[in-house]
Amino acid sequence: MKIHEYQAKEILAKHGIPVPVGSVASTPREAAKAAGEIGGKAVVKAQVHAGGRGKAGGIKVVSSADDAAKAAEGMLGTQLVTFQTGPEGVPVRRVLVEEAIDTDRELYLGMVIDGASQGVVAIASSAGGIEIEEVAEHTPERILRVSVDPVLGLQPYQGRRLAYGLDVKPELVRPVAELIGNLYRVFESYDCSLVEINPLVITEDGRVLALDAKLSIDDDAMFRHGDLAGLLDAEQEDALELEARQADINYVKLDGDVGCIVNGAGLAMATMDVIGAAGAAPANFLDIGGGADEEKVSKALQIVLSDSSVKRVLVNIFGGILRCDVAARGLLLAAEAMPNATRPMVVRMLGTNADEGRHILSGSSLDVTLVDDLNQAAEAIKAAG
Numbered sequence: 001m002k003i004h005e006y007q008a009k010e011i012l013a014k015h016g017i018p019v020p021v022g023s024v025a026s027t028p029r030e031a032a033k034a035a036g037e038i039g040g041k042a043v044v045k046a047q048v049h050a051g052g053r054g055k056a057g058g059i060k061v062v063s064s065a066d067d068a069a070k071a072a073e074g075m076l077g078t079q080l081v082t083f084q085t086g087p088e089g090v091p092v093r094r095v096l097v098e099e100a101i102d103t104d105r106e107l108y109l110g111m112v113i114d115g116a117s118q119g120v121v122a123i124a125s126s127a128g129g130i131e132i133e134e135v136a137e138h139t140p141e142r143i144l145r146v147s148v149d150p151v152l153g154l155q156p157y158q159g160r161r162l163a164y165g166l167d168v169k170p171e172l173v174r175p176v177a178e179l180i181g182n183l184y185r186v187f188e189s190y191d192c193s194l195v196e197i198n199p200l201v202i203t204e205d206g207r208v209l210a211l212d213a214k215l216s217i218d219d220d221a222m223f224r225h226g227d228l229a230g231l232l233d234a235e236q237e238d239a240l241e242l243e244a245r246q247a248d249i250n251y252v253k254l255d256g257d258v259g260c261i262v263n264g265a266g267l268a269m270a271t272m273d274v275i276g277a278a279g280a281a282p283a284n285f286l287d288i289g290g291g292a293d294e295e296k297v298s299k300a301l302q303i304v305l306s307d308s309s310v311k312r313v314l315v316n317i318f319g320g321i322l323r324c325d326v327a328a329r330g331l332l333l334a335a336e337a338m339p340n341a342t343r344p345m346v347v348r349m350l351g352t353n354a355d356e357g358r359h360i361l362s363g364s365s366l367d368v369t370l371v372d373d374l375n376q377a378a379e380a381i382k383a384a385g
Helices: 005-014 028-037 065-075 132-138 156-165 170-189 219-224 226-231 239-246 265-277 294-305 324-337 354-362 374-384
Strands: 022-025 042-046 059-062 095-099 103-114 119-125 143-148 192-203 208-210 214-217 250-253 258-262 284-287 312-319 345-351 368-371
Touching: 005 170, 005 214, 022 028, 028 042, 028 065, 028 095, 042 065, 059 065, 065 095, 103 132, 103 170, 119 132, 119 156, 119 170, 132 143, 143 156, 156 170, 170 192, 170 208, 214 219, 219 226, 239 250, 239 294, 258 265, 258 294, 265 284, 265 312, 265 374, 284 294, 294 312, 294 324, 312 324, 312 354, 312 374, 324 345, 324 354, 345 354, 345 374, 354 368, 368 374
Parallel strands: 258 284, 258 312, 312 345, 345 368
Antiparallel strands: 022 095, 042 059, 042 095, 103 119, 103 192, 119 143, 192 208, 192 214, 250 284
């Protein structure tokens, strides 16, 4: 679950990480009041779940309360389009009005789950204010990495190592190292999948501040954080992803035109590779899991068919706990529920009751191509395109 910048900063501040003075506003009048309380000179920032706000006009520096109101009026109620949102953009319902900071240096600090080391990796760079992917591509030597032992946690010496690597002034090594330690405690306490401060700034008067903040919480850990459920902003979520989450279906919207329905995350990744090898692109990642029933399979296909970009569907089922005949009946249920939205389907079924499942589909009115292996699946996807 992603949360807004102002929400992330509230969490950081509770854990001893300094943030700029500011408050959130949902009307121009509130924005003017917030700017006035910090002296007039302020930064007005659109609150959306997307990066690239500055280039898209979602961040404005103002010099008075009236200017803050005008800036807020120009953002609130609009759809902000950035390189991360797609052409439809995302709605702006709130702005964050913060003190304008005179910065001396901009740094980058982040923590993510690293599959290779099977733990958390802390990432820091002296190239703050720039997309970290761009830094990694063009100047990888400017990125510092520290792997965190999942049992011991981030050790003080590791925080100091990163602080020294960022080449901060000697008197700031301890504050920066302590901030890094506090950030790890946030990451661990809230079961985060990502925490990012970009930029982490050193001000001209020697303060260290989190000028921006991103925080994502692992959806599978939300049962431990009922107090955070209210931070979800459904308007910022993809509608289909939100619908899938409510149905306990692992679904991620992608940019291709081949809808995918698979049971098992590893098999789903392999299926997406097959689609790529066929010269096409997946429209989604979707794992219905091993214990799905007919209704869940039906819901999965309905979600896939609700995506207007989907032109064909690849179903790849390895029958185990989820029997193939159950999956087949679920596909028929979805077709009955959405008779005008069906697409050509390529179906591969192996495992428990595979023959029964194939028989059910072959006797239906669906436009189905049954295949035996992934090579045949790739060829059928090409033909369906």
